[in-house]
Amino acid sequence: MSAETDRPSPRTPDHAIDPLFLERWSPRAFTGEAVPEADLKRMFEAARWSPSSYNSQPWRFLYALRDTPDWSVFLDLLVPGNRKWAVDTGALVFLVSNSRMKVGDDLKPSASHSLDAGAASLAFALQANRLGWHVHGMGGFDRERAVPTLNVPEHHRIEAAYAVGRAVPWAELTEEQRAKEQPNARRPITDFVHAGGFPKDA
Amino acid sequence: MSAETDRPSPRTPDHAIDPLFLERWSPRAFTGEAVPEADLKRMFEAARWSPSSYNSQPWRFLYALRDTPDWSVFLDLLVPGNRKWAVDTGALVFLVSNSRMKVGDDLKPSASHSLDAGAASLAFALQANRLGWHVHGMGGFDRERAVPTLNVPEHHRIEAAYAVGRAVPWAELTEEQRAKEQPNARRPITDFVHAGGFPKDA
Secondary structure (H helix, E strand, O other): OOOOOOOOOOOOOOOOOHHHHOOOOOOEEEOOOOHHHHHHHHHHHHHOOOOOOOHOOOOOEEEOOOOOOOHHHHHHHHHHHHHHOOOOOOOOEEEEOEEEEEEEEEEEEEOHHHHHHHHHHHHHHHHHHOOOOOEEOOOOOOOHHHHHHHOOOHHHHHEEEEEEEEOOOHOOOOOOHHHHOOOOOOOOOOHEEEEEEOOOOO | OOOOOOOOOOOOOOOOOHHHHHHOOOOOOOOOOOOOOOHHHHHHHHHOOOOOOOOOOOOEEEEEEEOOOOHHHHHEEOHHHHHHHHHHEEEEEEEEEEEEEEEEOEEOOOOOOHHHHHHHHHHHHHHHHHHOOEEEOOOOOOHHHHHOOOOOOOOEEEEEEEEEEEEEHHHHHHHHHHHHOOOOOOOOOHHOEEEOOOOOOO
């Protein structure tokens, strides 16, 4: 399990929820431990059962395991700022969505391929936590170069990259690291939840 | 808890995962029971802690509770096919995303507002299950009419609608309903997961 009792967290829910949602967060200090392929498959399996429009399942996952030839290719697609810490993770993943879906015999544009991929991405991250791993999502990668490098077909969108690894335990972090390596906070739901529609002065 | 032991399910995981991912599914037969606002807030609270680019939290949730004046307004935005079954749910929700995010002092286009909203939507649905409710997502609503009706601001995208309610227990379904009221299946992960990139013949 991923819950650490000694790591400080500013996360206090205003309404009672399953702790799994609070326990998911995005570290930057990783141990360099390899992620076994079998564990990664369990994360993809969780993503598999996500909801999607017409059950179109538009999510595609591309991965590279640490200590394989693909690793350096994937790592090299990240912007330098992400490469710096992602080098200590154990698997790199690109999430791609198919922007078209089959309706009957036709291929039609999907209005929710990114949304559906996002649902799959959370299932992936939550299952990772269940196995003691942490996932850190990234928008910082070379989008243009990633398309040919990953052989991304037409009508597909690269949604995000994810690094999966073992978070450095709180006890082993330097003081400088500790300032950053804590779960971040959120706006209260009153800021983004409205009855009946957006307020007239929004 | 939502798990029903008597409802048949074609869902068999190929890799071991937390059962919560299999237990989430989208019924169409609902009991008409009202969803207490306190429960709905716990679903929004789960969504609150989702990951997003730069922690921009682009998700917005608009809701109408059954037996309130907003209910018929929301219901009326759905296409007739969805209205037919959603009328028996207990809350209707529109998920909207802000397509711009603050980076420093600037508002910049977000490349992941839909993806991030999708993550929040799954947290919402999973927490609903934890409370014994079920969520059914819909793309079928009047997008053009929804913008003024829900007072959706510029630079915001309506991502999806969700109906939340109590699923009719298996024992109370007619034979005809039973044919439809079962969780649906998925492609195996080998269909959407690839090491190193898309296969050359994809």
